Amino acid sequence: MKSPFFYLLAIITLGLLAWGTYQALDVAPAEATMGDAQRIFYYHVPAATAASILFLANFVASIWFLWKRSPVADAIAVTGAEVGVVFFGVVLVSGPIWARYAWGTFWVWDARLTTSLILWLLYVSYLILRSSSETGSTSVLAAALAVFAAIDMPIVYMANRWFRTSHPQPMIGTDRLDPAMQKVLLWNMLAFCLFALLIAWFRFDLERTSQKINLLHIQKASKGAIAVVMPAVFLFIDPVREHMLQHRYMVFGYVAVWTIYIGYMLYLFAKLRRLHREADELEMT
Amino acid sequence: MSQSLIKLTAEQVGKDLRLEWRSRDVLNSMLFFALLVVVIFSFAFSPTLEESRRMAGGLVWTAFLFSTVMALNQSWARELRNGVLDAYRVSPAPPEALFFGKCIGNYLLVLLLECLMAPLFMVFYNLTSVGPYWQLAVVFLLGTWALVVNGTFFAAMSIRTRNRELMLPLLLLPISIPAVVAMVTGTTLILTGESSPLTQIKFLGGYCVIFTTACYLLFETVLNAE
Numbered sequence: 001m002k003s004p005f006f007y008l009l010a011i012i013t014l015g016l017l018a019w020g021t022y023q024a025l026d027v028a029p030a031e032a033t034m035g036d037a038q039r040i041f042y043y044h045v046p047a048a049t050a051a052s053i054l055f056l057a058n059f060v061a062s063i064w065f066l067w068k069r070s071p072v073a074d075a076i077a078v079t080g081a082e083v084g085v086v087f088f089g090v091v092l093v094s095g096p097i098w099a100r101y102a103w104g105t106f107w108v109w110d111a112r113l114t115t116s117l118i119l120w121l122l123y124v125s126y127l128i129l130r131s132s133s134e135t136g137s138t139s140v141l142a143a144a145l146a147v148f149a150a151i152d153m154p155i156v157y158m159a160n161r162w163f164r165t166s167h168p169q170p171m172i173g174t175d176r177l178d179p180a181m182q183k184v185l186l187w188n189m190l191a192f193c194l195f196a197l198l199i200a201w202f203r204f205d206l207e208r209t210s211q212k213i214n215l216l217h218i219q220k221a222s223k224g225a226i227a228v229v230m231p232a233v234f235l236f237i238d239p240v241r242e243h244m245l246q247h248r249y250m251v252f253g254y255v256a257v258w259t260i261y262i263g264y265m266l267y268l269f270a271k272l273r274r275l276h277r278e279a280d281e282l283e284m285t
Numbered sequence: 286m287s288q289s290l291i292k293l294t295a296e297q298v299g300k301d302l303r304l305e306w307r308s309r310d311v312l313n314s315m316l317f318f319a320l321l322v323v324v325i326f327s328f329a330f331s332p333t334l335e336e337s338r339r340m341a342g343g344l345v346w347t348a349f350l351f352s353t354v355m356a357l358n359q360s361w362a363r364e365l366r367n368g369v370l371d372a373y374r375v376s377p378a379p380p381e382a383l384f385f386g387k388c389i390g391n392y393l394l395v396l397l398l399e400c401l402m403a404p405l406f407m408v409f410y411n412l413t414s415v416g417p418y419w420q421l422a423v424v425f426l427l428g429t430w431a432l433v434v435n436g437t438f439f440a441a442m443s444i445r446t447r448n449r450e451l452m453l454p455l456l457l458l459p460i461s462i463p464a465v466v467a468m469v470t471g472t473t474l475i476l477t478g479e480s481s482p483l484t485q486i487k488f489l490g491g492y493c494v495i496f497t498t499a500c501y502l503l504f505e506t507v508l509n510a511e
Binding site (some may be wrong): 009053118121122125129132133139140144145147148149151152155156158159164 | 459468
């Protein structure tokens with residue numbers, strides 16, 4: 001990482017994640033019927049927001065790439081899709097954990113759930129295409145698919161609204177939200193969006209690095225990765241609660257979500273080491 | 286220019302159909318595959334008349350969707366042999382003519398398959414439609430175009446990947462989900478006669494227009510991707 005802003009961002013994000021988690025676990029009032037299980041909400045919704053922004057970035061960057069063929073645009077596109085898929089994976093895992101408690105079932109083929117799943121599938125197929133197309137044509141084919149995926153999204157949304165309306169609607173509505181809860185949600189929204197930005201930044205740098213295979217970049221980027229993984233450690237501290245069942249859902253949710261985040265970051269580390277070795281073999285300085 | 290586009294497209298369609306007529310390998314394998322799906326489904330569910338009306342929409346389209354994927358994989362593989370595709374790329378002919386030629390050829394092939402399979406479905410599942418048959422025809426004409434236009438485009442994309450035949454369904458199915466939902470609900474509504482499928486037909490029409498335009502605009506980029 002060239003920029004000291006990355007480290008500044010890492011420190012701010014770490015602080016905000018800790019603050020947001022403290023707010024979510026301790027300050028926010030317990031929900032009347034769902035109790036602690038409802039606290040999944042505080043990282044479910046922010047992850048969805050972050051993922052939506054990342055997918056939008058993927059679309060804009062893909063158009064930019066088709067127009068100018070800039071490698072920077074390609075790096076942004078792959079970053080947006082990959083980090084977006086991870087954050088949306090968090091949404092799709094934490095949602096059902098909450099739903100099991102609130103609705104009594106993990107999954108309902110409801111409009112919003114179906115739309116989310118298809119959105120996730122579209123970007124997974126984008127990543128599969130990237131990983132298996134012939135060298136050289138990857139970026140162009142992926143950019144074309146990204147445009148199709150972005151066109152498809154509003155259509156998927158409408159299709160589900162029109163043809164599947166018999167299913168129950170999700171219970172999320174901000175007008176029904178307690179102001180104290182809303183404040184906590186906004187803190188977490190900020191924290192997780194910055195967290196997404198941080199990881200995306202790291203991933204983007206990795207992509208640029210892999211585009212250039214430059215040893216100097218790799219060494220500096222590896223330092224940044226430690227700063228990314230650190231905040232995760234805070235979140236496994238077990239707060240004492242009265243309602244054990246709800247509490248279990250909450251803890252389970254946190255463990256599942258952070259397993260995804262940390263797993264992804266470990267994947268990035270592995271990629272980094274591979275690039276490192278490759279650069280060594282090429283004797284780049 | 287536009288006249289040469291139409292002429293070249295027609296040439297392309299003629300060539301594809303002639304090749305298919307002489308070899309008949311795609312149509313035969315598609316037909317047999319769709320037939321197998323029909324038989325396996327009937328073993329799996331063994332529905333009554335009322336049930337089969339509710340299920341048939343999903344069943345028919347599942348069978349056609351997978352047979353279409355099979356046909357589309359073959360259609361571009363043919364062009365790879367002897368470097369035909371590369372020859373096309375260096376020729377001054379517009380790439381859109383190649384795309385629409387392929388597309389129309391595949392469309393006619395899949396429509397023929399549907400015409401042959403429809404009576405079989407009627408017989409095996411004891412089906413009669415409560416709603417008017419012409420609506421069924423409209424849903425099938427639009428739905429098949431929706432599948433084929435995107436399918437031809439993504440088949441052109443997937444022949445450029447390492448695992449060619451595997452790639453097409455992975456790319457095509459997520460994009461086609463809204464169209465499949467509309468086709469299936471539309472067909473079910475007509476078969477059961479519960480309500481008018483006008484929304485679904487409009488939706489399919491919109492889907493076809495949007496994605497035909499997108500394919501038209503992006504095909505040259507994909508064909509020449511380097």
